[in-house]
Amino acid sequence: MKRLFLLICIIPIICGISSGQKTTVVPETQNDxxxxxxxxxxxxKIPPFSFVYGxxxxxxxxxxxxxxxxKIKTTEPDSEVNIFTYSDKSSGLTIKCTVSSFSDFPAVEWVLNFTNTSGKNSPTIEKLAVIDHSFTSDENGTFILHHAKGSNAERSDFQPIDDKMQAGKNIYMTPSHGRSSDxxxxxxxxIEMPGKQGIMVAVGWTGKWYADVLQTGEKSVSLKSGMEKMQxxxxxKEEIRTPKICLLFWKGNDRMIGHNQFRRFILAHHTRKINGQFAEYPLSGSFDYGDPAPCGEYECLTEEFAVALxxxxxxxxxxPEVFWLDAGWYTGCGGDKEKGGWWQNVGNWSVERERFPNGLKPVADAVHSTGSKFMVWFEPERVRPETQIxxxxxxxxxxxxxxxNFLFNLGNKEARIWMTNRISDLIKSEGIDYYRQDFNFDPMPYWEANDKPGRIGISEIRHIEGLYAFWDSLLVRFPKLLIDNCASGGRRIDLEMTSRSAPLWRTDYxxxxxxxxxxxxxxxxxxxxIHGTAxxxxxxxxFRSGLGAxxxxxxxxxxxxxxxxxxIQKKIQEYKNLxxxxxxxxxxLTQSSTRDNAWLAYQLNRPEQKDGIIIVFRRGDCNSExxxxxxxxxxxxxxxxxxxxxxxxxVxxxxxxxxxxxxxxxxxxPASLLISYKITD
Structure with a gap:
């Protein structure tokens, strides 16, 4: 059977939802x-988004x-960009929808920008759904929503969930707090539909998004998604932008067709490129991790010891391909200090000179002399009392x-520019190649407290706009920079972050x-x-339990x-081979299970290379051989x-x-099995 794929990516901003959108069949080709x-x-025409205005x-x-x-020019390969503008002359509100379609994937993306062009406050904008649309299947049958848990430093992080849907009943998804995969x-x-078809969905908003999936009939399903709280x-003259959503429409005998087309799309269009080429994220190595108490993280590491390591x-x-310096290198940190904990000194973004009298540059020079890269940890969005900031x-x-815990307001343009310059100066002066950003607390209560009456959601919008602008500036200033996205592990993984970074430490489990x-x-x-762990x-x-890209x-x-x-030498080479x-x-190849009496197995197949691998685990309490x-x-x-x-x-x-x-x-x-395979002549 010929397999047909379709991907649609959309950019939403939503706090509520309105209905009324048309129902359409699932497209099947790029031309569709x-x-x-x-x-x-x-x-x-009514566009596939909705909102309430006044x-x-x-x-x-x-x-x-x-x-x-x-139609506008774009530097993105295999893409075409159009801007569709909707304007209300009476109130001065303008909505610009920037839409990208692709020649290598049946895909489309868009982002909405709302601008008040008038000289007075706009009427209230609320219940904004960037995707508010229904799709019909070819036949009656069962709708299944395949989704996953977020990260909470548990064994069940990212656990797959398969929910059979019922007509008239919805499934509502949102992270528990203000980080996108929390x-x-x-x-x-x-969304797997009857008729061997479905819709892959990804939300791109590094805050509190939501998605509401409703089976509206025997053959139809509706999707609404965006930012949860906005009124x-x-x-x-004020402008705001919206979150992002990606939909991938697929057809075929197996729902994994959709998943694998989406993985390929992520690699092609939402993964960091350097000089136009795919940027491979590294095999990293820490310095000597875990010094004796009261030292924590890298609060006791010195220049001499780091160079010696x-x-x-x-x-x-x-x-390793990258030497990774985590928290504790900055002013105020030290195991011999009363308030020397790494977490107590975020906000002091200068090098601790007692342990690094010459800064981090000698460490970077030692790393570079081996041919490796140097990555350093920061947490710029958190500030503690009595620190420099x-x-x-x-x-x-x-x-x-x-x-x-104080939230550094990236929504403040002056603050964002200062932080961008400060981090840039450190990257330059200290010889840093790759940038690791952490975020260890929930921003939602801060955003809500900072909103003024009649402005619900503006602090979240401005902060996330600022976060993207901050990272985009770093990537422009340092064209070979890679960003490691960490937030207490993997609590800020979404489409926008994936486009700029990768989670090298996906969970604090x-x-x-x-x-x-x-x-x-x-x-x-x-x-x-692309994601990793230790x-x-x-x-x-x-070793095989920790494998990844x-x-x-x-x-x-x-x-x-x-x-x-x-x-160690053998495993490093084995990792690079795998x-x-x-x-x-x-x-x-098995069901997902967090139990210790289960098997777990998966296959990675490369049809272009005509080969692949199978990785299998039999856990310690599993009795079947x-x-x-x-x-x-x-x-x-x-x-x-x-x-x-x-x-x-x-065999x-x-x-x-x-x-x-x-x-x-x-x-x-407990034991594992590794099988490699290839087509023989």
């Missing part, structure tokens, strides 16, 4: 997407607003009563616990090809309790050579046989 855009963004639904009046269309929801999901007037990694020929620029901080790491890989791989040991089970080596190299040097497969197509599964995405007429890496055994089977059944056996527990 362009026609869909032309039909819905047109003069006299108490009236946009569906009642937007067809009568002035409409214009303009705990209760993950902003990527798949505001725009001041004269770099030389030690070089001596043992176990160099608190003393010098208190007007840039949003504070709550009885709370010693128990450091080194392998079964949890397996779960996180299993869940995130449905949507994102590898603490060289045994096969632990990027990883962090947290191995002890200074004492007798560490892993052996030959074992990493390319994680950019391939992903197929789960084997399971039956089947592979996916193979050429049924080809012969494949399977190599069992742990046993040195080669040949046809693609048809492998896609019918495959027995996986692991006699020991």
């Amino acid at each position: 997407v362009r026609q869909w855009v032309g039909q819905h963004f047109a003069k006299g 108490g009236r639904s946009s569906n009642d009046f937007i067809k009568n607003w002035q409409f214009s269309a303009e 705990n209760t929801a993950f902003p990527f999901f798949n 505001l007037k725009l001041y004269p 770099v030389k030690r990694y070089q001596q043992f020929r176990i160099l 608190d003393k010098d620029y208190p007007e840039w901080l949003i504070k709550l009563p009885k709370n010693e 128990q450091y080194g616990e392998p079964n949890g790491y397996q779960c996180h890989t299993f869940g995130l791989n449905f949507y994102l090809p 590898i603490y040991k060289t045994d096969r089970y632990t 990027t990883a962090v080596l947290n191995w002890e190299v200074t004492g007798k309790n560490g892993e052996s040097i030959p074992a 990493r390319p497969y994680f950019y391939g197509d992903y197929y789960p 084997s399971i039956m599964t089947k592979l996916h995405g193979l050429d049924e007429n080809a012969t494949y050579e399977l190599f069992y890496e742990d046993y040195g055994v080669t 040949k089977k046809t693609g048809r046989e492998l896609m019918a059944e495959l027995n996986l056996t692991i006699p020991q527990k």
